[in-house]
Amino acid sequence: TILKHINRNLYNPTLVHITEVGWMAEVDGEVYPIDRNDFSFYQAPHKISFDGVFMMVHGTPGENGLLQGYFDLLGIPYSTGGVLNTSVTFNKGLTTTLLRARGFNTANSILLRSTDHYSATRVLREIGLPCFVKPNEGGSSFGIAKVKKEDELHRAIDRALEVDEEVIIESFLDGAEISCGVIPWQGLITPLPLTEIRTENEFFDYAAKYEGKSEEITPAPISDFLKREIHRIAEDIYHIMNCKGVIRIDFKLVNDRPHIIEVNTVPGFSEASIVPQQLAEAGISIQDMITSVLQQVMD
Numbered sequence: 203t204i205l206k207h208i209n210r211n212l213y214n215p216t217l218v219h220i221t222e223v224g225w226m227a228e229v230d231g232e233v234y235p236i237d238r239n240d241f242s243f244y245q246a247p248h249k250i251s252f253d254g255v256f257m258m259v260h261g262t263p264g265e266n267g268l269l270q271g272y273f274d275l276l277g278i279p280y281s282t283g284g285v286l287n288t289s290v291t292f293n294k295g296l297t298t299t300l301l302r303a304r305g306f307n308t309a310n311s312i313l314l315r316s317t318d319h320y321s322a323t324r325v326l327r328e329i330g331l332p333c334f335v336k337p338n339e340g341g342s343s344f345g346i347a348k349v350k351k352e353d354e355l356h357r358a359i360d361r362a363l364e365v366d367e368e369v370i371i372e373s374f375l376d377g378a379e380i381s382c383g384v385i386p387w388q389g390l391i392t393p394l395p396l397t398e399i400r401t402e403n404e405f406f407d408y409a410a411k412y413e414g415k416s417e418e419i420t421p422a423p424i425s426d427f428l429k430r431e432i433h434r435i436a437e438d439i440y441h442i443m444n445c446k447g448v449i450r451i452d453f454k455l456v457n458d459r460p461h462i463i464e465v466n467t468v469p470g471f472s473e474a475s476i477v478p479q480q481l482a483e484a485g486i487s488i489q490d491m492i493t494s495v496l497q498q499v500m501d
């Protein structure tokens with residue numbers, strides 16, 4: 203989507219695939235290996251280097267600070283926050299702890315490591331049922347389970363530990379799920395129109411996100427007061443966490459009080475994704491948003 207909409211009067215873009223198999227630049231259907239020493243590739247008779255990176259790698263290594271550190275070493279600007287911003291926000295437990303300390307509403311939570319011994323009864327006495335078990339660092343809802351009975355907890359934790367070495371167990375927040383994109387726009391940090399997410403599944407899991415098992419309503423049918431409050435919180439978090447580029451913050455409304463679920467520093471960006479829906483509602487083209495982000499990080 204970024205490649206399709208980027209302003210080619212301003213930028214000469216190249217798609218780069220970063221996978222476990224290898225790093226490859228794709229040009230006119232041909233692929234060229236990336237030289238990781240300086241993030242370049244050779245297309246005879248020229249060596250091609252990059253002035254900047256629009257980051258669209260979800261999860262590791264694009265959303266947890268690994269690639270950000272690599273590009274910092276090379277002096278190449280990129281479209282997300284830096285190493286600290288991305289590594290902290292990718293860690294659900296740390297993000298929740300920091301935001302709670304700053305006075306924001308979050309779910310109650312417990313962090314378990316793969317080496318920890320725990321009592322299901324003791325955990326649920328503190329967190330309650332139902333609850334959510336999630337990999338502490340992970341994206342696209344992999345390894346997440348909603349636990350309704352005590353005897354389901356061990357299995358849910360084992361499943362989450364297949365994704366990450368740490369697991370966060372969170373109390374269930376009963377209320378509407380609201381998502382808020384935030385972008386740099388005309389020199390200001392600007393929250394976008396809100397989206398309410400309704401799913402036929404137990405929660406907004408992988409199938410709900412990517413297989414059409416959810417309904418996304420933009421603008422969200424909530425009061426103007428709540429819209430302003432969520433926008434205020436989203437803008438505050440953008441500044442407090444030192445974010446850059448486009449982010450998305452997910453909330454649950456519990457008794458008309460916004461509770462933060464997570465901060466996504468590389469949100470989904472197919473044309474059907476939440477942030478593009480919000481851009482359309484705001485009357486901002488994807489092309490102009492891309493230009494605004496790149497101007498923020500490259501100027």
